[in-house]
Amino acid sequence: MSLALFRWSVVLLLCLFTSAAVAGEVRTRKNKAKAPRLVSLPGGHQLHRDTATAYQRMAQDAAKHGIVLTVTSGYRSPHEQRWLYEQYRQGSGNKAARPGQSKHQLGIAVDLIVGKRTSKRYRWLKANACRFGFRRTVRSEPWHWEYHPRSTFPPVAGFDCLGRKTRPPEPPTPVATQDPS
Numbered sequence: 001m002s003l004a005l006f007r008w009s010v011v012l013l014l015c016l017f018t019s020a021a022v023a024g025e026v027r028t029r030k031n032k033a034k035a036p037r038l039v040s041l042p043g044g045h046q047l048h049r050d051t052a053t054a055y056q057r058m059a060q061d062a063a064k065h066g067i068v069l070t071v072t073s074g075y076r077s078p079h080e081q082r083w084l085y086e087q088y089r090q091g092s093g094n095k096a097a098r099p100g101q102s103k104h105q106l107g108i109a110v111d112l113i114v115g116k117r118t119s120k121r122y123r124w125l126k127a128n129a130c131r132f133g134f135r136r137t138v139r140s141e142p143w144h145w146e147y148h149p150r151s152t153f154p155p156v157a158g159f160d161c162l163g164r165k166t167r168p169p170e171p172p173t174p175v176a177t178q179d180p181s
């Protein structure tokens with residue numbers, strides 16, 4: 001092999017190597033952008049980090065009113081969503097969106113135990129979830145709530161999410177102080 005040919009071969013190999021490395025880097029970045037940043041909730045379900053924070057705030061507020069929120073589904077992997085969709089198609093599962101179309105795959109949808117639409121839990125959610133950025137998006141699924149903080153508006157002060165007047169907050173109970181002796 002002549003020296004010139006050898007040099008050209010080296011240059012060509014370097015070019016190939018660099019472009020492969022760049023393509024790999026781009027692929028990695030794309031994958032990173034796609035995968036939601038997930039956080040596990042105490043019950044084991046996962047949600048997108050921001051959704052989890054908002055959900056936990058909402059659950060704590062509900063607890064103050066004696067309401068326990070329970071998650072039955074949070075983030076779903078593409079595999080899980082495909083399985084649920086197949087179950088639904090075969091008539092043996094709940095309604096499920098096509099893989100790739102469910103907000104569960106983004107980690108911003110949460111399914112909750114709500115009971116009947118007249119239940120205390122459901123009524124509390126309807127009146128308060130918007131304060132935390134959550135709202136219902138599927139008419140036939142009262143258990144399905146999505147986190148859309150930019151397009152879910154909190155109520156004006158003194159009103160709940162249904163536009164009903166809320167009771168003014170109770171004045172703080174005076175703390176008994178000991179007289180200095």
Ligand SMILES: [Zn+2]
Pocket residue numbers: 073104109110111143144145
């Ligand atoms: Zn759902």
